Amino acid sequence: MRVMVGRTAVDVADGATVLEAVRASGVDLPSLCHDDRLSPRGSCRTCLVRAASRIVASCTTPAAEGMHVELDDPAAQQAAKAAVELMVSELPARALEIPAERSELVRACTYFGITAGSFAGAGHDRGTDHSHPYVKLDRDLCIACGRCVAMCAEVQGTFALELTGRGFDTVVAAGDGGPWVSSPCVGCGGCVDSCPTGALSEPGLLDLTPITTTTTTTCGYCGVGCTLDVHTRDGTIAAITPTHGAPVNRGHACIKGRFAHTFTRADDRLIAPLVRRDGHLVETSWQEALTEVARRLAGIRDRHGPDSIAMISSARATNEENYLAQKFVRTVIGTNNIDNCSRLCHAPSAAGLTASFGLAGGTNPLDDLDRADCVLLAGANPTEAHPVVGARIKQQVLAGARLVVIDPRRTELAALADVHLQARPGSNVAVFNALAHQLIEDDLLAHDFLTERTTGLDDLTDLLQDYAPGTVANLADVRSADLIDAARTFGRAEHPVIIYGLGVTEHAHGTDGVRTLANLAILRGAVGTPGCCGILPLRGQNNVQGASDMGALPDVLPGYQPVTDPVLRDRFGAAWGRPVPERPGLRIPQMFDAAITGEVRALHVIGEDIAASDPNAGHVRAALQASELVVCHELFRSQTAEHADVVLPAASFLEKDGTFVNFDRRFQRVRPALAPPGSAATDFDILNRLASAMGADLGLPEPADAMAECASLTAVFAGISHERLDAEGPLHWPCRASDEPGEAVLHLNGFATPDGRAALAARPYLPPGEQPDAQFPHLLVTGRRLVHYNTGSMTRRTDNTALVPAETLEIHPADAAQLGVAEGAAVTITSRRGRTTLTAHLSRDVVPGQVFAAFHFPDAALNDLTSHHTDTVTGCPEYKVTAVRVQPAGQQPSASSIEADRPSPSPSDTGTVDIAGSRSGDR
Ligand SMILES: Nc1nc2c(c(=O)[nH]1)N[C@H]1C(S)=C(S)[C@@H](COP(=O)(O)OP(=O)(O)OC[C@H]3O[C@@H](n4cnc5c(=O)[nH]c(N)nc54)[C@H](O)[C@@H]3O)O[C@H]1N2
Ligand SMILES: Nc1nc2c(c(=O)[nH]1)N[C@H]1C(S)=C(S)[C@@H](COP(=O)(O)OP(=O)(O)OC[C@H]3O[C@@H](n4cnc5c(=O)[nH]c(N)nc54)[C@H](O)[C@@H]3O)O[C@H]1N2
Ligand SMILES: [Mo]
Numbered sequence: 001m002r003v004m005v006g007r008t009a010v011d012v013a014d015g016a017t018v019l020e021a022v023r024a025s026g027v028d029l030p031s032l033c034h035d036d037r038l039s040p041r042g043s044c045r046t047c048l049v050r051a052a053s054r055i056v057a058s059c060t061t062p063a064a065e066g067m068h069v070e071l072d073d074p075a076a077q078q079a080a081k082a083a084v085e086l087m088v089s090e091l092p093a094r095a096l097e098i099p100a101e102r103s104e105l106v107r108a109c110t111y112f113g114i115t116a117g118s119f120a121g122a123g124h125d126r127g128t129d130h131s132h133p134y135v136k137l138d139r140d141l142c143i144a145c146g147r148c149v150a151m152c153a154e155v156q157g158t159f160a161l162e163l164t165g166r167g168f169d170t171v172v173a174a175g176d177g178g179p180w181v182s183s184p185c186v187g188c189g190g191c192v193d194s195c196p197t198g199a200l201s202e203p204g205l206l207d208l209t210p211i212t213t214t215t216t217t218t219c220g221y222c223g224v225g226c227t228l229d230v231h232t233r234d235g236t237i238a239a240i241t242p243t244h245g246a247p248v249n250r251g252h253a254c255i256k257g258r259f260a261h262t263f264t265r266a267d268d269r270l271i272a273p274l275v276r277r278d279g280h281l282v283e284t285s286w287q288e289a290l291t292e293v294a295r296r297l298a299g300i301r302d303r304h305g306p307d308s309i310a311m312i313s314s315a316r317a318t319n320e321e322n323y324l325a326q327k328f329v330r331t332v333i334g335t336n337n338i339d340n341c342s343r344l345c346h347a348p349s350a351a352g353l354t355a356s357f358g359l360a361g362g363t364n365p366l367d368d369l370d371r372a373d374c375v376l377l378a379g380a381n382p383t384e385a386h387p388v389v390g391a392r393i394k395q396q397v398l399a400g401a402r403l404v405v406i407d408p409r410r411t412e413l414a415a416l417a418d419v420h421l422q423a424r425p426g427s428n429v430a431v432f433n434a435l436a437h438q439l440i441e442d443d444l445l446a447h448d449f450l451t452e453r454t455t456g457l458d459d460l461t462d463l464l465q466d467y468a469p470g471t472v473a474n475l476a477d478v479r480s481a482d483l484i485d486a487a488r489t490f491g492r493a494e495h496p497v498i499i500y501g502l503g504v505t506e507h508a509h510g511t512d513g514v515r516t517l518a519n520l521a522i523l524r525g526a527v528g529t530p531g532c533c534g535i536l537p538l539r540g541q542n543n544v545q546g547a548s549d550m551g552a553l554p555d556v557l558p559g560y561q562p563v564t565d566p567v568l569r570d571r572f573g574a575a576w577g578r579p580v581p582e583r584p585g586l587r588i589p590q591m592f593d594a595a596i597t598g599e600v601r602a603l604h605v606i607g608e609d610i611a612a613s614d615p616n617a618g619h620v621r622a623a624l625q626a627s628e629l630v631v632c633h634e635l636f637r638s639q640t641a642e643h644a645d646v647v648l649p650a651a652s653f654l655e656k657d658g659t660f661v662n663f664d665r666r667f668q669r670v671r672p673a674l675a676p677p678g679s680a681a682t683d684f685d686i687l688n689r690l691a692s693a694m695g696a697d698l699g700l701p702e703p704a705d706a707m708a709e710c711a712s713l714t715a716v717f718a719g720i721s722h723e724r725l726d727a728e729g730p731l732h733w734p735c736r737a738s739d740e741p742g743e744a745v746l747h748l749n750g751f752a753t754p755d756g757r758a759a760l761a762a763r764p765y766l767p768p769g770e771q772p773d774a775q776f777p778h779l780l781v782t783g784r785r786l787v788h789y790n791t792g793s794m795t796r797r798t799d800n801t802a803l804v805p806a807e808t809l810e811i812h813p814a815d816a817a818q819l820g821v822a823e824g825a826a827v828t829i830t831s832r833r834g835r836t837t838l839t840a841h842l843s844r845d846v847v848p849g850q851v852f853a854a855f856h857f858p859d860a861a862l863n864d865l866t867s868h869h870t871d872t873v874t875g876c877p878e879y880k881v882t883a884v885r886v887q888p889a890g891q892q893p894s895a896s897s898i899e900a901d902r903p904s905p906s907p908s909d910t911g912t913v914d915i916a917g918s919r920s921g922d923r
Contacts, residue, residue, distance in 0.1 A: 271678020379503015769869025
């Protein structure tokens with residue numbers, strides 16, 4: 001509709017407010033209680049204007065077709081100015097010294113011509129709260145506008161803040177009014193970002209020499225893919241703020257993306273290549289380092305054949321870097337031995353979703369969550385691991401959506417759930433089958449959809465006879481009534497969405513978990529149908545979807561095109577000028593086994609700390625030691641770097657150009673905000689330089705060239721280019737042509753399976769690879785915590801450590817009492833493979849018999865404990881189930897219970913079992 005603002009005509013969308021119309025006309029009308037991300041409150045009276053002949057608060061008044069808005073109406077202006085004057089009369093004049101770009105209040109004063117003389121609050125001394133490393137409160141600057149409180153409630157969903165006190169003494173307080181750092185604040189920065197006066201700020205933000213550059217890029221922590229504005233000053237980061245209006249995060253962020261960036265300039269960041277001389281890593285020149293890697297790789301290739309070299313590419317790196325990595329390995333080395341950490345995380349999603357629906361990605365965009373009336377959350381802890389998604393789920397639940405959580409722990413969302421199935425780790429397939437059984441029992445089925453668009457219903461129905469809730473309740477340690485309730489809650493919803501994580505995939509039967517979960521969406525017709533919300537794997541790393549999409553996998557070329565297909569090999573071979581090797585390569589766990597047996601001689605590892613993050617770390621160390629050559633690209637001297645012969649210093653995501661693909665299949669631009677420190681280089685440049693040291697030319701000098709070549713060879717990415725992403729913003733794949741928008745929702749016109757139908761899977765429950773027994777009676781679940789990230793290499797080098805300085809073992813008070821362990825006591829945790837010591841934290845979020853810890857600290861050494869068991873289909877490790885013994889430290893177990901290292905047995909040694917008889921281990 002068209003609105004007149006003064007003499008300017010502006011076109012605004014239906015439903016726009018008068019304020020939006022004014023802003024669209026280019027006027028920065030002050031509005032101190034308003035934030036686009038919040039519901040309008042209209043309380044501060046600073047945005048008064050005359051519209052349609054009345055004086056109105058522009059932020060709460062809807063614009064109307066043909067409306068005239070007058071900004072210079074004397075009565076409105078006077079009232080607005082008086083409102084601001086009243087506010088500032090209680091503030092100290094230093095409020096006016098804050099740079100205008102950081103203070104809406106300063107801009108409002110300029111707008112109304114209010115000067116320092118009006119500020120009369122110098123006498124107040126309500127003090128500061130600087131207890132939190134990132135959120136700093138100066139109470140005397142608070143105007144009690146309530147925006148911080150609303151951000152915390154409406155956007156973050158944490159409700160940590162409130163306004164306390166009366167009249168002019170009203171001020172924001174966190175939690176029960178104690179120090180901010182001990183409140184439930186999760187450090188998302190939303191309050192800081194919204195504060196109009198600087199009462200809430202972050203270190204370094206207000207004492208500004210002006211910011212020189214702002215770069216819009218994509219966060220390099222988790223797979224949510226938040227768009228961030230990185231503000232730099234003198235070549236270092238001054239602050240990072242979420243980009244307003246960005247499609248995925250909508251102006252929100254989390255403590256990692258928003259604040260945890262000082263690792264970029266950490267003192268121990270690698271700034272020059274290292275080579276091993278006399279057993280020690282010493283700094284050297286690029287020339288010497290690359291010549292050495294080139295010579296030794298070529299030597300190993302020529303003596304032992306190309307398959308004696310294996311590369312692990314990085315889900316932290318860009319698409320372009322991953323594309324280049326697989327091209328390097330396939331053409332310069334001549335092997336398909338390339339994999340990425342998707343193997344450790346969502347390989348079962350790629351396999352399971354492809355088998356069920358034909359494509360390896362989640363089926364719907366996150367935006368569809370806005371429509372969901374039921375969220376089924378299985379084995380995911382998004383308020384810690386994907387916080388922006390976690391917050392969105394909370395908002396949806398607070399707005400009335402039902403929530404079913406399946407997780408052995410009482411996570412934050414589990415505590416909010418209508419039904420929480422606190423199922424035993426490793427019991428997913430039985431639980432999902434029980435839910436499917438009940439959907440059939442209650443006839444909560446999409447009959448037409450099942451007939452027309454699916455296969456496998458009869459076999460599934462047969463199998464499910466054995467999975468009545470009463471039977472499964474026993475096996476999974478949940479109540480049968482809760483299983484029925486969960487099935488009905490999900491089955492009766494009109495727009496259910498399934499969201500899941502590693503609690504489904506990181507199991508000996510992870511792919512079966514994905515398939516049996518997908519069954520639930522299929523039975524309800526909740527995927528591939530108009531208005532559906534689909535099934536969303538919460539992919540972990542910033543670019544784990546992309547690393548796999550780009551073909552950094554042993555069996556597929558870019559776009560999941562099988563390397564065994566001769567036609568595809570010819571196509572890529574012709575474009576690359578070298579034949580593509582025919583035999584599928586090794587997966588990560590197989591690479592380690594092969595290194596130990598001597599089949600693999602060189603490991604080239606890009607941005608993955610395999611010695612810390614892969615399971616059964618003793619076995620990984622043995623593989624590293626057995627290798628003739630270990631090369632790694634790293635930001636820091638990681639545990640893997642300590643085993644390397646050559647370490648090449650890499651640029652971080654804040655120093656790179658390229659793209660990432662987030663968890664809902666969006667290609668998003670990554671742009672360098674900083675120069676890499678010292679002589680560190682992007683993984684892209686490192687690979688190009690190495691290829692040239694080996695006498696090859698990969699033919700892709702710039703990241704944009706790599707994207708273009710990938711698009712030319714891969715139909716599902718054909719429409720994607722840097723140019724287009726810069727012009728149009730993020731694009732979903734499949735995107736088959738440069739004039740196509742990209743498919744946000746998949747399968748609406750048929751599933752991508754060979755027969756075009758969604759495949760229901762009849763999969764029996766099989767027990768986990770490892771079971772507790774008398775010697776190892778506890779079950780260890782490993783996972784994540786909000787403020788740290790994976791091996792912690794980045795977050796441990798930031799002030800996030802002020803919030804979580806070390807790892808703890810969560811143990812139920814009943815178990816602790818039985819063991820004679822008090823809060824804070826040191827406990828030894830022993831598995832069949834290793835031992836570690838942690839501090840006990842008593843918690844009722846875990847059930848008796850189970851303990852939980854995260855793997856963010858090297859001294860926690862959790863992967864010394866985890867096992868070699870992997871998903872029988874994809875080789876994804878069983879990180880979620882490890883049998884351990886917990887004892888007070890000092891009470892040492894006999895060493896004989898720890899197995900000597902040996903190559904892992906080959907997968908798929910498990911047959912089907914009778915589910916009623918399969919229960920083992922008690923708790
Ligand atoms: N803060 C933070 N965020 C991260 C990361 C990080 O390290 N820190 N890492 C990123 C990465 S790489 C990934 S892959 C994602 C992972 O994100 P998530 O998948 O959410 O992470 P986890 O905490 O490993 O596991 C999720 C949940 O699975 C539950 N679970 C364990 N066993 C079972 C089971 O048998 N059945 C069911 N139903 N649930 C089970 C656990 O109790 C846990 O709550 O997070 C990403 N985001
Ligand atoms: N016990 C247990 N272990 C687990 C898991 C679990 O749940 N439990 N989860 C598993 C999962 S899902 C994952 S994804 C893995 C993650 O395991 P990793 O991938 O090993 O962990 P990260 O800490 O993400 O980072 C890898 C390394 O890359 C470096 N790095 C960061 N950015 C770049 C870059 O741009 N270039 C280069 N060259 N290097 C870079 C970092 O410094 C870091 O050392 O851990 C797995 N390990
Ligand atoms: Mo992951």
